[in-house]
Amino acid sequence: MNTANTNGTAKVRSRGLEVFYGEKQALFGVDLDIRSGEVTALIGPSGCGKSTFLRCINRMNDLVDGAKVNGSLTLDGDDIYHREVDVVQLRAKVGMVFQKPNPFPKSIYDNVAYGPRIHGMAADQAELDEIVMTSLEKAGLLGEVKDRLQESGTGLSGGQQQRLCIARAIAVEPEVILMDEPCSALDPIATAKVEELIDELRDNYTIVIVTHSMQQAARVSQRTAFFHLGKLIEMGDTEQIFTNPQQPLTQGYITGRFG
Numbered sequence: 189m190n191t192a193n194t195n196g197t198a199k200v201r202s203r204g205l206e207v208f209y210g211e212k213q214a215l216f217g218v219d220l221d222i223r224s225g226e227v228t229a230l231i232g233p234s235g236c237g238k239s240t241f242l243r244c245i246n247r248m249n250d251l252v253d254g255a256k257v258n259g260s261l262t263l264d265g266d267d268i269y270h271r272e273v274d275v276v277q278l279r280a281k282v283g284m285v286f287q288k289p290n291p292f293p294k295s296i297y298d299n300v301a302y303g304p305r306i307h308g309m310a311a312d313q314a315e316l317d318e319i320v321m322t323s324l325e326k327a328g329l330l331g332e333v334k335d336r337l338q339e340s341g342t343g344l345s346g347g348q349q350q351r352l353c354i355a356r357a358i359a360v361e362p363e364v365i366l367m368d369e370p371c372s373a374l375d376p377i378a379t380a381k382v383e384e385l386i387d388e389l390r391d392n393y394t395i396v397i398v399t400h401s402m403q404q405a406a407r408v409s410q411r412t413a414f415f416h417l418g419k420l421i422e423m424g425d426t427e428q429i430f431t432n433p434q435q436p437l438t439q440g441y442i443t444g445r446f447g
């Protein structure tokens with residue numbers, strides 16, 4: 189395996205990470221470093237464990253009955269799976285955006301204000317307004333919704349809903365944003381907008397994106413990790429992975445021979 193991924197400062201670091209769903213092992217000894225200030229893409233054929241790895245980072249796998257995680261996974265050097273970790277706080281630090289936009293059946297304003305309210309981040313209404321506006325702005329949505337903040341979030345277009353979900357994630361000031369195929373339900377124009385947004389956000393957040401689209405990985409990420417049958421096969425600079433992969437399996441996947 190290529191271990192060149194283990195240099196530099198890692199925001200998220202896994203060592204020997206294994207995940208089981210009951211008897212089924214989904215990840216085998218994954219050593220992977222995710223750096224801040226860049227976008228890391230996780231690619232590989234269906235069922236290779238990309239989403240499983242992603243969901244470990246904010247412990248979404250805790251919600252799956254019978255799921256078990258071995259090995260080490262750290263955020264800024266702290267064990268994500270330590271028994272004293274407050275999972276609610278962890279998920280505020282490590283936000284998530286899902287495949288299908290899933291705004292709450294609430295107003296646009298309340299969707300974004302939800303997290304800050306729960307975490308008591310605003311001292312008064314003016315401060316909450318500020319957080320909501322700034323988050324919508326950062327998500328590139330403010331211009332489109334500023335006159336309809338009290339309308340339902342579910343009434344927006346799919347692409348707008350996804351940017352609303354990104355605004356909702358940003359509102360609690362996360363350090364890491366996990367995105368699980370965030371554009372797969374979007375049309376090409378909405379996809380382009382979300383990709384542009386990912387690029388803008390990478391200076392301030394560590395972003396990890398699972399994608400089925402190699403074109404998307406090439407467009408939005410600086411580093412790419414290729415998984416196959418639960419193993420990390422290769423990790424490197426995105427350009428290198430797509431132009432000069434070191435492993436035959438990576439080569440086979442990116443040239444469309446399987447997957």
Ligand SMILES: Nc1ncnc2c1ncn2[C@@H]1O[C@H](COP(=O)(O)OP(=O)(O)OP(=O)(O)O)[C@@H](O)[C@H]1O
Nearest residue numbers: 209212214232233234235236237238239240241252
């Ligand atoms: N909740 C679960 N219960 C049992 N097995 C699961 C569960 N979730 C995933 N798996 C299995 O773990 C393996 C890895 O799944 P995972 O969803 O991480 O793959 P993936 O690479 O993200 O796939 P896809 O691209 O299809 O989403 C697969 O074999 C899958 O069937």
